[in-house]
Structures are given as C-alpha cells and as structure tokens.
Amino acid sequence: MFVDKAKINLKAGKGGDGAVAFRREIYVPAGGPSGGDGGKGGDIIFEVDEGMRTLMDFRYKKHYVASNGEDGKKKNMYGKDGEDLVLKVPPGTIVREEKTGLLIADLVKGGDKKIVAKGGKGGKGNVHFKSSTRQAPGFAIAGEYGDEITVVLELKLIADVGLIGFPNVGKSTILSVVTSANPKIGNYHFTTITPNLGVVKTKYGDSFVLADIPGLIEGAHEGTGLGHEFLRHVERTKLLIHVIDVAALEDRDPMEDFNKINEELKLYSPQLSKKPQIVAANKVDIPQGEENFKSFKEQLKNTGVEVFPISAATNRGLEELFTYVSKKLKEAEETYREEEINEEEKIYKYEKEDKFQFTVGKEDGIFIIEGKFVERLIHSTNFDSMESLSYFQKVLRKRGVIDELKTLGIKDGDTVKIDDVEFEYYD
Structure with missing residues (x-):
C-alpha cells in the first residue's frame, strides 16, 4: 500500500x-x-x-x-x-x-x-x-x-517526468506499456488513486523515472476529488506529459480538458504552470480520434507546446514521444530548489515556552502553582536541607511567584501545591 x-x-x-x-x-x-x-x-x-x-x-x-x-x-x-x-x-x-x-x-x-x-x-x-x-x-x-x-x-514523489490529465485518459496504460510497472487499470473514473512509478528506457540507452499521477478534476486546487493528493506529487517533476483523450469518448472537449488541467495547476502553484509540458494526444486509433487530433493540434499551434499523436493500446507513437521526452529532459532546468518549494512558504521555528513561565490559582482553599520551571525546582529541592529550602524560596521570590501568591491573598499556614508536593506557606 x-x-x-x-x-x-x-x-x-x-x-x-x-x-x-x-x-x-x-x-x-x-x-x-x-x-x-x-x-x-x-x-x-x-x-x-x-x-x-x-x-x-x-x-x-x-x-x-x-x-x-x-x-x-x-x-x-x-x-x-x-x-x-x-x-x-x-x-x-x-x-x-x-x-x-x-x-x-x-x-x-x-x-x-x-x-x-x-x-x-x-x-x-x-x-x-x-x-x-x-x-x-x-x-x-x-x-x-x-x-x-x-x-x-x-x-512528494521524486520523479523526472509526470503523467497528468483527467481520469481515464490512458495514463496508467501508457506507464504499463513503456515501463515494467503494473498499475491497476480499469474503465472508470479515479482508477489510479495512488501514484505509480516506473523507469523508462529509450532505444538510445537513456533512462528516467516516470510517475503516473492520480487523475485530476476541476476544483482540485481547493481539494476537490483527489485534489491536493494529486498536486503534491506533481511539484517535484522536471517535465510534464499532458495526456489528452482526443477521441472524446465521454463527450469531453479535448481543448477544454487541456485548459482546465492547466488552470488547476496554475491556481495551486504558479511554479507548476511554468514546468515544460508535452501533450500526448491519446486514442488516435479510434476513428473520431484521428479527426479530433487535427483540430486539437491546430488550436495549439501558437502555444509552443509539442503535440504527439499516440495510442497507448496499440503502442502507436510511443517511441517517438519518449525519445523526444528524453531529449527535452536533458534540456529542462529543474525549477524546484530545496529552499523554494513555494515562494511564499514560511518556515516553522520551534519556540519553547518561556523558561520561567508559571500560573498560580486557588482551588478548595489550596494555592496551586503550575509550570515546568517550578516542577523542575520542586523536584530539585531537598526538604531536609535548609540550604536547599533557602535556594527554593529565593528562586520563587526572584521569579515573582511569591508576589503572585500574595496578590491572591495567601497567608501564613496556607497550603501550596506544586505538582504532587504540598507544603505550608510561611513568609
């Protein structure tokens, strides 16, 4: 798991x-x-x-x-x-x-x-x-x-290349074909609910890690669907392969899907939207896929995004796609830096409570002093030693504990409790 x-x-x-x-x-x-x-x-x-x-x-x-x-x-x-x-x-x-x-x-x-x-x-x-x-x-x-x-x-998975796209567009099939990974594949939404990793080896001897990321839907940046669970794993990749179902088997518009996915990435993190992207137009082996591909590619011609027609089911175009991906991967600069996960990321600093912080209260006639410093002090005190008791009282006065007790009206003979130790108070 x-x-x-x-x-x-x-x-x-x-x-x-x-x-x-x-x-x-x-x-x-x-x-x-x-x-x-x-x-x-x-x-x-x-x-x-x-x-x-x-x-x-x-x-x-x-x-x-x-x-x-x-x-x-x-x-x-x-x-x-x-x-x-x-x-x-x-x-x-x-x-x-x-x-x-x-x-x-x-x-x-x-x-x-x-x-x-x-x-x-x-x-x-x-x-x-x-x-x-x-x-x-x-x-x-x-x-x-x-x-x-x-x-x-x-x-966050550390993969060189991430497969992104709506659910059921063929990402898992692509991964299973080009690597030795065995992701679960089924004909329903959210087939992949956890990321899968595989190593791609091209015919030229190059290799890189490919991640099949869980499917994304609108509103993911707000946590809808798999939302943040998906986007978390995309952040570390150097290059994205955007898989589009150009056959539009579920009555989806390929260009609309392309824009929605990129909008979700941008809303989640501007850095993600700047990562190099290659489009894999899947299911071109289906009759309407070939027709839709021409229209889809025409709409992207001025964007600078490379589009490859592929069929994960028949292996068509996969060799050309991943040869190009390997080449672009060498050129791509890794935009992620350890100190810059997000430009607005704030670093947590552990702040110990005030070393001498304490509280004084009264319950059932007993004055109760709480705080780690007084607990350490009481367990450091040897009640059989006058020097130890003198040091104990000196510290309580110096840190304002005695003044706080007097403010609450303590009198000689009253009971004071620190942790599990009780004693009578005398000024």
Whole structure:
C-alpha cells in the first residue's frame, strides 16, 4: 500500500538530573561538593533512506519518544547523553508542524537529515552551587524537558517526468506499456488513486523515472476529488506529459480538458504552470480520434507546446514521444530548489515556552502553582536541607511567584501545591 501522509507525535528526551554528592577521599578532610551534571536528552532526527518508498511505517505507530539523559554521578562525573532517535523517511518527505502547517524540513536526497525535536539540557550538579557562604550545598537541579511536537509528514514523489490529465485518459496504460510497472487499470473514473512509478528506457540507452499521477478534476486546487493528493506529487517533476483523450469518448472537449488541467495547476502553484509540458494526444486509433487530433493540434499551434499523436493500446507513437521526452529532459532546468518549494512558504521555528513561565490559582482553599520551571525546582529541592529550602524560596521570590501568591491573598499556614508536593506557606 502506498501511504503518502501521516501524523505523528514526537517527544525528545528529558535531561538527566544533577547529582548531590561530596568528596569522601581519606586524605581530603571536609571534602567539598562533587555532584556531576546530568546528560542531555536524546534528539529526534528525521533522515532520508533511499530504500524507502512510502510512509507506511508511520501509519501504525503514532508516538515516538527519545531516550532521557542519565543522571549525574558522584566524583564530578557527568551522566551519559540520551541516545538520539533517528526516524528514516523516503526521499521527498516534507515535515510540517501540525497546528500551523508551517514547514519544518524538506528531505530530498539520501543522507538529508533534520533535528525536529531537541532533547532537554541536563541539570547541574551540586558542585555548581558552592559559594563562600554555602560550602556544602545539599541540592542540585533537575534536567530540562525535551521538545514535544506533533508533525505531519507528506511524501512528494521524486520523479523526472509526470503523467497528468483527467481520469481515464490512458495514463496508467501508457506507464504499463513503456515501463515494467503494473498499475491497476480499469474503465472508470479515479482508477489510479495512488501514484505509480516506473523507469523508462529509450532505444538510445537513456533512462528516467516516470510517475503516473492520480487523475485530476476541476476544483482540485481547493481539494476537490483527489485534489491536493494529486498536486503534491506533481511539484517535484522536471517535465510534464499532458495526456489528452482526443477521441472524446465521454463527450469531453479535448481543448477544454487541456485548459482546465492547466488552470488547476496554475491556481495551486504558479511554479507548476511554468514546468515544460508535452501533450500526448491519446486514442488516435479510434476513428473520431484521428479527426479530433487535427483540430486539437491546430488550436495549439501558437502555444509552443509539442503535440504527439499516440495510442497507448496499440503502442502507436510511443517511441517517438519518449525519445523526444528524453531529449527535452536533458534540456529542462529543474525549477524546484530545496529552499523554494513555494515562494511564499514560511518556515516553522520551534519556540519553547518561556523558561520561567508559571500560573498560580486557588482551588478548595489550596494555592496551586503550575509550570515546568517550578516542577523542575520542586523536584530539585531537598526538604531536609535548609540550604536547599533557602535556594527554593529565593528562586520563587526572584521569579515573582511569591508576589503572585500574595496578590491572591495567601497567608501564613496556607497550603501550596506544586505538582504532587504540598507544603505550608510561611513568609
């Protein structure tokens, strides 16, 4: 099964906690603090694997968590960094932030990689808190939390040439004839609901990748029908073969179809409408096809677009068409650049919440303080150490937490709760 879109949640590793330790060597009387820092949490990295073709792996597993950093140790020994989690994706994968839809990464070639969620910093050991008045600090700092983000993965096929056109015009048949691909073929609309790839080899030894793109209808740029699912895969091709049913078996007008498809491309992305295009006028083996072809070609004579009469069913004209395509492909400049998927594309930047952000509320007579910074602080506090409690109170005052509690009317003896820890307040 071809899967070209997936939504997953990422959680980078938490930093390890700093250690509380003291030197105890036999020849070092009254040894000072020696608690080491915690290790950094593991990052989550996306990396291109050229052997992958779909996002199938991400359909069944939705949550990914990197390893936490190791806690610090005694003798000033740092904890190990958490192991990075590397997620392999196929070439052509785009990573977007789920809420905003903004671009995080565009992974095109083998080896391309991007850190999407960064691990938290390790906490500092008690060796950092020694001062002239605090010779033996009995506390350390907990590690920071890693980034947590939900992303949407989109796969855009990387093909040299794309077959475009309305449903049921013969694109799948062309692909099956000129390559070893075996697409499903049927006499009904939307036969192809996922893109198919094949390699074309000309008699001159040239080869290129050809993609049969799902059929397009009016309103595709607004998401109608297969809409964006179709257009997403056209963006990376260097050349387009526009397949037209000149036999008009479904009472369609070939010129009208040609204009509608191009209008949809233009509305979706002006860049798409600028890609080199060659028209394959299919089904000329049918009596009315030959007649309609002459009229159709006449209407296109001043557009500069080359038109080839073909019959996918009988192989007529296919060799001439693809010999010409191979020649034009060598001349075509790849309009896509990694940094310019769309001229208006905005890049997403992960913004951590304010490091010292907190909220204070009151519920059932208990004052509740919330925020990652106070949670780290409470878990860093040694309630059996006056120095640790003094540091805890000092930080709360410095960051405005005590002022906020007073604004809400806190009094000595009132209960304050941070995370799962409750204690009595005294100014």
